[in-house]
Amino acid sequence: MSTENIVNLMQDLGRNARKAASDLACVPDAKKVVALSSAATFIRQGCGKILLANQQDIEAAKANGVASAFIDRLFLDKARVEDIAQGLEAVASLPDPVGEVIGDWHRPNGLHIRRVRVPLGVIGVIYESRPNVTTDAGGLCIKSGNAVILRGGTESYNSSAVLAEYLVQGIKEAGLPTSSVQLVPTRDRAAVGEMLSMAEHIDVIIPRGGRSLTERVTRDSRIPVFKHLDGICHVYIDSSADLKKAVDITINAKLRRTGICGAAETLLVHKDTIETVLPEIIEGLITGGCEVRGDTVVQSLDARVRPATEKDWETEYLAPIISIRTVENLDQAIFHIGRYGSDHTESIVTEDEAAVDEFFGRVDSGILLHNASTQFADGGEFGMGAEIGISTGKLHARGPVGVEQLTTYKYLVRGQGQVRP
Amino acid sequence: MSTENIVNLMQDLGRNARKAASDLACVPDAKKVVALSSAATFIRQGCGKILLANQQDIEAAKANGVASAFIDRLFLDKARVEDIAQGLEAVASLPDPVGEVIGDWHRPNGLHIRRVRVPLGVIGVIYESRPNVTTDAGGLCIKSGNAVILRGGTESYNSSAVLAEYLVQGIKEAGLPTSSVQLVPTRDRAAVGEMLSMAEHIDVIIPRGGRSLTERVTRDSRIPVFKHLDGICHVYIDSSADLKKAVDITINAKLRRTGICGAAETLLVHKDTIETVLPEIIEGLITGGCEVRGDTVVQSLDARVRPATEKDWETEYLAPIISIRTVENLDQAIFHIGRYGSDHTESIVTEDEAAVDEFFGRVDSGILLHNASTQFADGGEFGMGAEIGISTGKLHARGPVGVEQLTTYKYLVRGQGQVRP
Numbered sequence: 061m062s063t064e065n066i067v068n069l070m071q072d073l074g075r076n077a078r079k080a081a082s083d084l085a086c087v088p089d090a091k092k093v094v095a096l097s098s099a100a101t102f103i104r105q106g107c108g109k110i111l112l113a114n115q116q117d118i119e120a121a122k123a124n125g126v127a128s129a130f131i132d133r134l135f136l137d138k139a140r141v142e143d144i145a146q147g148l149e150a151v152a153s154l155p156d157p158v159g160e161v162i163g164d165w166h167r168p169n170g171l172h173i174r175r176v177r178v179p180l181g182v183i184g185v186i187y188e189s190r191p192n193v194t195t196d197a198g199g200l201c202i203k204s205g206n207a208v209i210l211r212g213g214t215e216s217y218n219s220s221a222v223l224a225e226y227l228v229q230g231i232k233e234a235g236l237p238t239s240s241v242q243l244v245p246t247r248d249r250a251a252v253g254e255m256l257s258m259a260e261h262i263d264v265i266i267p268r269g270g271r272s273l274t275e276r277v278t279r280d281s282r283i284p285v286f287k288h289l290d291g292i293c294h295v296y297i298d299s300s301a302d303l304k305k306a307v308d309i310t311i312n313a314k315l316r317r318t319g320i321c322g323a324a325e326t327l328l329v330h331k332d333t334i335e336t337v338l339p340e341i342i343e344g345l346i347t348g349g350c351e352v353r354g355d356t357v358v359q360s361l362d363a364r365v366r367p368a369t370e371k372d373w374e375t376e377y378l379a380p381i382i383s384i385r386t387v388e389n390l391d392q393a394i395f396h397i398g399r400y401g402s403d404h405t406e407s408i409v410t411e412d413e414a415a416v417d418e419f420f421g422r423v424d425s426g427i428l429l430h431n432a433s434t435q436f437a438d439g440g441e442f443g444m445g446a447e448i449g450i451s452t453g454k455l456h457a458r459g460p461v462g463v464e465q466l467t468t469y470k471y472l473v474r475g476q477g478q479v480r481p
Numbered sequence: 482m483s484t485e486n487i488v489n490l491m492q493d494l495g496r497n498a499r500k501a502a503s504d505l506a507c508v509p510d511a512k513k514v515v516a517l518s519s520a521a522t523f524i525r526q527g528c529g530k531i532l533l534a535n536q537q538d539i540e541a542a543k544a545n546g547v548a549s550a551f552i553d554r555l556f557l558d559k560a561r562v563e564d565i566a567q568g569l570e571a572v573a574s575l576p577d578p579v580g581e582v583i584g585d586w587h588r589p590n591g592l593h594i595r596r597v598r599v600p601l602g603v604i605g606v607i608y609e610s611r612p613n614v615t616t617d618a619g620g621l622c623i624k625s626g627n628a629v630i631l632r633g634g635t636e637s638y639n640s641s642a643v644l645a646e647y648l649v650q651g652i653k654e655a656g657l658p659t660s661s662v663q664l665v666p667t668r669d670r671a672a673v674g675e676m677l678s679m680a681e682h683i684d685v686i687i688p689r690g691g692r693s694l695t696e697r698v699t700r701d702s703r704i705p706v707f708k709h710l711d712g713i714c715h716v717y718i719d720s721s722a723d724l725k726k727a728v729d730i731t732i733n734a735k736l737r738r739t740g741i742c743g744a745a746e747t748l749l750v751h752k753d754t755i756e757t758v759l760p761e762i763i764e765g766l767i768t769g770g771c772e773v774r775g776d777t778v779v780q781s782l783d784a785r786v787r788p789a790t791e792k793d794w795e796t797e798y799l800a801p802i803i804s805i806r807t808v809e810n811l812d813q814a815i816f817h818i819g820r821y822g823s824d825h826t827e828s829i830v831t832e833d834e835a836a837v838d839e840f841f842g843r844v845d846s847g848i849l850l851h852n853a854s855t856q857f858a859d860g861g862e863f864g865m866g867a868e869i870g871i872s873t874g875k876l877h878a879r880g881p882v883g884v885e886q887l888t889t890y891k892y893l894v895r896g897q898g899q900v901r902p
Contacts, residue, residue, distance in 0.1 A: 082819075086842045167864055171853060180875055181845070263875055284705060284876050305898035312900035398503070420893050421507045424602070432592060432896030441901065442892070443588055454601055454684055454889045455705050456877040468875045471863070472841050475853030477726035479733035480862065 074261025099230025291321030322437030495682025520651025712742030
């Protein structure tokens with residue numbers, strides 16, 4: 061497609077989205093529920109068509125020789141399609157954040173001020189090869205009253221297109237504007253550049269994918285970004301940690317699922333607990349199929365421990381590998397996390413309340429846990445319903461990005477003729 | 482200064498600020514109160530030195546032939562210095578937002594989740610020739626636990642430097658890190674460019690000044706910006722408006738102070754109320770020294786009304802000029818505001834509750850008022866204490882930016898050894 065055509069195409073999507081957003085901002089929740097539930101039904105009914113489109117994507121991807129982990133993210137079967145439909149129903153049933161009064165006060169002059177949640181407007185979601193992001197993100201945006209422009213990975217184009225089509229059918233069924241959800245209808249990569257420049261049409265960009273995608277989007281976007289960079293999550297075992305908790309939490313935090321952003325990547329251990337907890341933890345990790353890399357102290361405990369280098373402390377493995385470092389004290393642990401962490405999620409294992417307070421106060425990450433696994437870093441586990449990702453930025457959305465984080469607020473002020481003296 | 486020296490200088494400021502922010506995040510409110518109250522005392526005691534520095538700035542500005550409105554913003558006298566001191570004391574006495582629990586719930590698995598306000602970190606404030614921004618912004622940042630890097634206008638350099646010095650003295654008095662407040666110690670404009678690129682050291686940039694400053698900062702910044710663009714505020718007089726309220730509110734909204742962002746710039750009048758309210762309003766405005774520009778209908782009411790052009794609808798006069806347009810209905814008023822407004826503040830004058838609901842629901846501005854003057858668009862008038870500006874952006878901070886808007890949150894999760902199934 062020519063540059064001019066891409067620009068025109070994207071500008072049209074932008075204008076349509078802005079218009080749809082304006083209508084969508086005021087619709088009652090019941091219509092949004094109908095839209096998402098109907099979409100779920102259409103997706104179930106259209107499972108065959110979805111799987112066919114997905115098969116085309118898979119074959120093309122295989123022909124291009126992509127990695128098997130990539131194929132796994134791309135792949136859909138009947139069970140995964142059912143998950144997609146249920147996901148939409150779950151989002152439908154969340155409380156509607158729009159219209160919620162989050163502040164309400166009177167002024168001495170009689171003015172009555174309310175602060176009320178409203179949608180952000182238009183959200184741009186740029187994602188890689190997971191077709192389910194089409195409906196996850198689309199559903200969350202609709203529920204929160206936002207129009208959305210979806211730019212899926214080129215490899216999942218056919219799968220995403222069919223899913224988006226059913227989502228739009230659901231929207232139509234509810235009588236909502238069909239441009240509420242638009243999938244960028246071209247694989248041309250120039251469309252992403254244009255999308256990132258449309259600040260007049262898009263209010264926030266959400267990248268969902270690997271680090272290189274997020275970095276590219278953050279670098280090039282003229283629109284604010286809810287970014288999710290690395291999840292270099294830490295477990296710190298304090299001097300007064302309970303042995304069983306330390307073992308259970310570390311092994312769960314690392315190995316329950318290694319590919320999610322809340323998986324622990326580095327274990328920090330207070331020097332006083334090395335001999336009591338570390339042998340059992342190392343044994344459990346290795347038995348669980350985990351490669352263990354450690355500093356010299358850790359290496360001295362078990363011959364199977366490989367040396368950790370500086371690079372290990374700053375690596376998000378997303379794999380069954382862990383780096384373990386011994387620290388002199390809590391202070392050193394906090395310093396390590398500040399230096400190498402990614403402000404995502406960290407856990408302290410301790411029975412000492414003062415240590416918890418210090419850890420909670422001084423570590424500057426979105427989620428801090430005490431005596432619990434880092435794998436709880438998840439919107440669903442937080443009771444927020446579905447999420448569109450975990451934000452490691454500090455502005456607007458921090459931690460899980462659910463329907464509430466996709467809203468802003470406005471002030472509604474009622475008077476009886478007041479003028480300012 | 483050479484480019485390399487500027488980079489080194491700014492990087493040093495950035496690193497110092499980041500370090501100070503880390504300490505400042507956890508200090509008890511009492512210390513922040515001491516810092517700001519002491520600074521107020523030092524400023525009162527140092528009034529002579531401040532006025533001397535200000536005189537140098539004024540003379541240099543006059544020698545450069547700047548406009549008299551500019552000189553007025555730059556000018557300090559004893560009363561203005563006292564205002565500055567009192568401003569710091571007022572900020573000191575605000576409730577500390579840091580540590581406030583803004584969410585608190587339990588999960589079925591026993592996890593106890595709290596959402597707690599924490600400082601943003603490091604804030605960069607770039608402002609023009611008002612020296613009082615040094616202490617207003619500095620005080621709000623300290624109170625909210627943030628370190629701040631201040632880049633004042635070159636013309637107010639001497640005045641700002643002395644004020645910043647006293648602020649730092651107050652900080653020292655309280656035993657807080659002196660790098661909590663740093664004024665960029667050079668007039669070199671290259672420092673601004675470097676500042677806008679230091680995303681690793683600065684979390685948010687707040688421009689305070691005219692449109693060209695804000696636009697430049699928004700365009701060039703690699704750091705999120707709390708932006709305040711125009712305040713093209715509207716008053717809409719509905720068909721069922723009360724005559725007296727309509728007159729009082731319009732005249733106050735336009736003329737109480739014409740140079741503030743909450744001043745009304747355009748009046749929209751329902752065609753049914755033109756003959757009842759408009760003659761009196763036009764008379765009041767013109768008597769008050771206001772130039773009135775209107776469409777042909779408005780012109781036909783009073784020979785003194787000049788023709789309004791398309792350009793008038795999109796102009797923030799910040800002066801005693803108003804544009805008046807007649808509309809067919811509420812819908813047309815909402816459309817006009819959406820097209821020409823700046824998402825800042827709009828007021829509807831009506832006795833019809835359904836019209837209020839529609840106006841509040843469909844107009845996408847940060848502040849909407851019913852039967853009250855747009856000049857109430859102010860953090861102080863909202864009961865939020867001092868503000869650093871009014872954000873016309875939608876993300877994170879919308880409307881008045883006070884101490885609360887200078888914070889973010891983190892999740893603190895307490896468990897008893899929970900692992901995720």
